[in-house]
Amino acid sequence: MSKPRTALIIGAGVVGIASAYALARRGMAVTILDAMPGPAMGASFGNGRQLSYGYTDALASGDLLGKIPRLALGGDPAFKIYPTLDLASIRWKLQFLSNCTERKFRKNSLKGLELARRSRDAMADLLAEHEIEFGRRTAGKMLLFGNEKSFARGREIMEMKVRNQERQMALSPDVAKEIEPALNAVASPLVGVIYAPTEETGNAPQFAEKLGDLISREYGTSFRFNASVSSLGSDSGSASVTLDTGEELRADIAIVCSGAAAGHLLRKTNIYIPIYPMKGYSFIAPATAASPEVSITDVARKLVFTRIGDEMLIAGLADLGDHSPIVRPERMANLIESAQASLPDAADYSMTRNHWAGLRPMTPNSLPIISRPSDTLAINAGHGMLGWTLAMGSGEQLAELLFTN
Numbered sequence: 001m002s003k004p005r006t007a008l009i010i011g012a013g014v015v016g017i018a019s020a021y022a023l024a025r026r027g028m029a030v031t032i033l034d035a036m037p038g039p040a041m042g043a044s045f046g047n048g049r050q051l052s053y054g055y056t057d058a059l060a061s062g063d064l065l066g067k068i069p070r071l072a073l074g075g076d077p078a079f080k081i082y083p084t085l086d087l088a089s090i091r092w093k094l095q096f097l098s099n100c101t102e103r104k105f106r107k108n109s110l111k112g113l114e115l116a117r118r119s120r121d122a123m124a125d126l127l128a129e130h131e132i133e134f135g136r137r138t139a140g141k142m143l144l145f146g147n148e149k150s151f152a153r154g155r156e157i158m159e160m161k162v163r164n165q166e167r168q169m170a171l172s173p174d175v176a177k178e179i180e181p182a183l184n185a186v187a188s189p190l191v192g193v194i195y196a197p198t199e200e201t202g203n204a205p206q207f208a209e210k211l212g213d214l215i216s217r218e219y220g221t222s223f224r225f226n227a228s229v230s231s232l233g234s235d236s237g238s239a240s241v242t243l244d245t246g247e248e249l250r251a252d253i254a255i256v257c258s259g260a261a262a263g264h265l266l267r268k269t270n271i272y273i274p275i276y277p278m279k280g281y282s283f284i285a286p287a288t289a290a291s292p293e294v295s296i297t298d299v300a301r302k303l304v305f306t307r308i309g310d311e312m313l314i315a316g317l318a319d320l321g322d323h324s325p326i327v328r329p330e331r332m333a334n335l336i337e338s339a340q341a342s343l344p345d346a347a348d349y350s351m352t353r354n355h356w357a358g359l360r361p362m363t364p365n366s367l368p369i370i371s372r373p374s375d376t377l378a379i380n381a382g383h384g385m386l387g388w389t390l391a392m393g394s395g396e397q398l399a400e401l402l403f404t405n
Contacts (some may be wrong), residue, residue: 001375003403004252008033008241010265011381013044014391015368016098016257019380021126021211021279024219027402031251032212032221033241035228042325043387046282046356047204048315050295052389053120054139054166056112057157058366059384060099061184065143073365076133077334078302082321088263088322092276095364100289106160108365114165115368119393123296126392130214130248134207136309141199143294144173144342150299151192158194168196168280177283182292184346186298201295201306204388232256232269232377239376249334253402255378262381269397273369277359279322282315284354285347298342305339305346312347314339327357360385361378378402 012034114251145151177192233240239254260277296305
C-alpha cells in the first residue's frame with residue numbers, strides 16, 4: 001500500500017490525538033474531526049486518571065465465564081446487562097465467549113502488556129522532548145482482595161507479569177497499610193494486596209488538550225470541532241469524509257479513532273469490527289485527610305480510586321446494552337454507595353460533582369483494533385478501559401502500519 005501524506009482522523013479523544021502526534025511528527029499533514037465542541041469530551045473525559053501500564057488483564061477469562069449466569073441475573077451490582085437482540089450485539093457476545101479460556105486470557109493479557117510497555121516508552125520519549133503539564137505523578141497502584149480465592153488468582157496473574165519483567169508484588173494487609181495508611185479505613189475484609197509501585201496517574205483530558213496544542217503549534221495539525229461525520233468513502237485513490245452538514249473533506253487516508261462509535265460508522269462502508277460499548281460511570285469528590293495517595297482498585301466492587309490534587313476521582317460500573325452516554329441517576333447512586341462501602345473516608349461523599357457516564361469501546365479480546373482495511377482507510381479503536389494507557393503505543397503502531405510497506 002502507498003504511504004499517505006495527508007490524513008483525516010475521526011475522533012479527538014486521547015487515542016485520536018496520540019495517533020495524530022505519531023503521524024504528524026513523521027511529516028504527515030493531519031486534520032482531526034470530532035462531533036464534540038472540544039477535545040477529549042467522550043470516554044477520555046471520564047477516564048479513571050490512571051496510566052495502568054502493568055494492568056492489561058483481558059476482561060474475557062475462564063473465571064468470568066463461570067460468573068456469567070449470575071451477572072445476567074443481576075447478581076453483581078457492578079455489572080448490569082440490558083437485553084438487546086441486535087445482530088452486532090449477538091455477534092460480539094459470541095466472540096467474547098470464545099475468548100473466555102485461560103489460554104486466551106493469558107495470550108490477550110500479555111499482548112496488551114506488550115502494547116502498554118510501548119506506550120510507556122512513547123510517553124517517556126514525548127515528555128523528554130516536550131514539557132507537557134497534566135498532573136503526572138508516580139502514585140503506585142494497589143489492588144485490594146477480600147477473599148483468599150480471589151487473592152490466589154490475583155497472585156497467579158501477578159506472577160505471569162513478573163515473569164515478563166513487570167514490577168509487582170503481593171503484600172499482606174499490614175504491610176500494605178504501612179505503605180498506604182488510608183487502607184486502615186477499608187470497610188470490608190482485606191485478605192491481601194497486589195502492589196505496583198511505578199504505576200502513574202494524571203489528568204487524561206488535560207493531557208489530550210496539551211498534546212493537541214503541541215501538534216497544532218509544532219506540526220500544523222488542525223482541528224474541526226462540532227464536525228459530525230456521517231459517512232466515509234473513497235474515490236480516485238483518496239479518502240472522502242462527509243459531514244452531517246453535507247460538506248465533503250478529502251485526504252490520502254481517513255483514520256477512524258472514534259471509540260465506541262467506530263463500529264457504527266464503519267458498518268456504513270460494509271466493514272464489521274467487533275467493538276461494543278460498555279458503559280462506565282465516574283464522579284469527583286473533595287479529598288479528605290484520610291484519602292489515599294496510592295491509586296486503589298477494589299477488585300470485588302470493580303472500583304477505581306485516584307487522587308488528583310485535592311480531589312478524588314472514583315470510577316466504576318460496567319453496563320452492557322445501554323448505548324446512551326446519559327447518566328442514569330440510579331446507577332450513579334449505585335456507584336457512590338459502593339464507593340462509600342469500600343473506602344468510607346476516601347472522599348467527602350456529601351459533595352460529589354461531575355457525575356459522568358461514557359461508553360468504553362470494548363473488543364472481545366480486550367485488544368485494540370489497529371488495521372488498514374484499504375489504501376484509503378485505517379482504524380485505531382477499541383481500547384476498552386485502557387484508552388489513555390494504550391494511546392501512545394497505539395499511535396506508534398498505527399504509524400508503523402502506514403509508513404512501512
